[in-house]
Amino acid sequence: MIPYALGFAIGCFALALALNLWQVTRARAVPDRVLALDTMVINVIALLVLYGIAAGTGLYFEVALLFAMTGFLSTVAYAKYLLRGDVIE
Amino acid sequence: MIAEIVITALLVIAGVFGLVGSWGLVKLPDLMTRLHAPTKATTVGVGAVLIASMAEHWRTGGGISFHELLITLFLFLTAPITAHFIAKAHMHRKVAAAELPATGSGVAWAGQDGARPAGAAPEAASADRA
Numbered sequence: 001m002i003p004y005a006l007g008f009a010i011g012c013f014a015l016a017l018a019l020n021l022w023q024v025t026r027a028r029a030v031p032d033r034v035l036a037l038d039t040m041v042i043n044v045i046a047l048l049v050l051y052g053i054a055a056g057t058g059l060y061f062e063v064a065l066l067f068a069m070t071g072f073l074s075t076v077a078y079a080k081y082l083l084r085g086d087v088i089e
Numbered sequence: 090m091i092a093e094i095v096i097t098a099l100l101v102i103a104g105v106f107g108l109v110g111s112w113g114l115v116k117l118p119d120l121m122t123r124l125h126a127p128t129k130a131t132t133v134g135v136g137a138v139l140i141a142s143m144a145e146h147w148r149t150g151g152g153i154s155f156h157e158l159l160i161t162l163f164l165f166l167t168a169p170i171t172a173h174f175i176a177k178a179h180m181h182r183k184v185a186a187a188e189l190p191a192t193g194s195g196v197a198w199a200g201q202d203g204a205r206p207a208g209a210a211p212e213a214a215s216a217d218r219a
Contacts, residue, residue, distance in 0.1 A: 001093055002145070005100035009138065012104030016111035016131075023115050031179045032120055038171055039114055039127035045160070046107055046135045049142050050100075056149070061142075061156035068160055072167040079174035083181050 003054075010050050017043050034078045041071030092148045099141035106134035120179045128172040136161055 020043060023036040045064045052060030077087050113126025139157040146154045180189070180198065189198055 001097050002100070005097040005104075009100040009104035009107075012108040013134075016107045019108075019111040019115050023111075026115075029120065029179070029183065031175050031182065032123070034178070035120065035123060035127065035175050036114060038175070039111060039131055042127065042131045042135055042164070042168075043107060043111065045164070046103065046131075046138045049135075049138050049157070049160070053142050053145050058146070058151075058154060058156065061154070061160065065156070065160050065163065068163050068167070072163075072171060075171050076174055079171075079178045082178040083174075 006050060006054050010047065010054075013043050013047050013050065017047070030082060031079070034075060034082070038071065038075045041067065041075075045071075092144060096141050096144050096148065099137045099144070103134045103137035103141065106130045106137065110134060120183075121176065124172050124176060128168050132164055132168045135164055 017040060020036050020040040024033050024040070027033050027036060045067050048060045048064040048067065052058065052064075081087050107130070110127045110130030113130065114123055117123045117126060139161045143153060143157045146152070146157075186197065192198055
């Protein structure tokens with residue numbers, strides 16, 4: 001039962017990633033694109049953890065954690081750049 | 090058996106929530122409404138995935154692992170901050186100061202320091218920008 005649910009969840013998140021990618025190319029304003037990229041990072045984290053469940057290893061949690069940190073930092077840096085024209089003043 | 094059912098339900102919930110979040114991102118009309126979809130739905134989706142991962146690890150005899158809790162905690166802490174920053178950037182770029190409601194103090198909205206409220210000293214606002 002679990003493999004089917006895993007396949008369903010992986011399919012859902014893959015479709016969500018495709019929708020996000022479309023939103024990145026479609027959005028007109030820059031904050032819109034940043035939001036879509038941030039959502040892509042969250043979906044990729046979910047995919048990594050799902051792949052970790054499917055592969056049965058704990059290796060991918062560290063990858064997901066690093067991905068969460070870099071994703072958060074890059075989003076905040078981009079928003080800060082849009083706000084102030086500079087990242088660190 | 091019960092653990093299997095719970096893990097399956099969590100995975101299905103996660104998939105549906107992740108898809109709904111990204112679909113909302115595409116479908117909703119402007120950025121302020123669009124912020125709702127990923128910051129709520131997708132964090133619930135990822136949270137369900139992480140709980141399912143913990144339960145699966147426990148079910149296969151590996152004991153309870155706390156890595157997932159770390160990721161959940163980090164995501165739940167950072168999602169509101171990210172949304173706040175994106176909303177702030179949007180307000181700074183797209184929303185005119187005249188459209189915003191009054192702050193009720195002598196200070197303008199954050200990110201709107203170019204447009205000073207009535208009575209504020211002009212130097213204070215321009216010094217902030219320099």
